[in-house]
Amino acid sequence: MTDADGGTYTLLLELSRDAELEVGALGTHRLPAGAYAYTGSALGSGGFARVDRHRRLAAGASDTRHWHVDYLTGHPATDLITVVTSAGADVECAVAGRLPDGPIDGFGASDCDCRSHLAAAPSLSALTESVRSAHRDATRG
Template sequence: MDADGTTGGTYTLLLTLPQAVDIAVGALGTHRFPGGAYAYTGSALGSGGFARVDRHRRVARGDHDVRHWHVDYLTGHSATELVDVVTSPGVDAECAIARRLPGGPVEGFGASDCGCRSHLAVGEDIETLRATVASVHQN
């Protein structure tokens, strides 16, 4: 269990890329990621709970180089900065949040186990994405 007594929930990683980059994303192939702000929404409802978020932070810092999920390829790129993480403990809202955010540059990104177009959104600035993400996580 996490410190707040839950076993996990939903999280959104807020990321920035200063310029466009081409990134190979596992089986999805190589894609162009425009410079800008990104929001990736995932689920941490499994046995590890929010430990998954800690793993994402280690990949972003370069402390862990195993690429297991689509987002690992983005967070593990040297140009990507993990700015913040928004969490909703005990809530299963991954797809609801992904549907409320703007579209992303890669169809199927983080959405191989659901019917969503993508769980990665791209926006013009981090504060606009942060406000949208926070409002959706609160509902």
């Protein structure tokens, strides 16, 4: 399996200070400083190359906003810490459903019935372990 094959990914993000974000059609939301996890899929053409796009946006090398997560990754107080992937697995909703609730209903979930694909937690280390566990559990069954 290669990165071009794609699968499901979760971006682990750290917001260093409180931030107010305009999130497209979801409107303006205030997010407290802390840890966030966004789960998405990269099953189409290019596979996990989509993650590289998120990295460029988080690094300030791009300012194009297409998806809800772009408003968070593109904020100057956001750092993309790491990415957890499940190669070849279409488990986006299963992973998102295993993570803590997020602060914005509908975030990243406009094409499914999930409450949100953005999770939040005060601790990056605890959220990272939750994400890894969610990927393991979702790909087992």
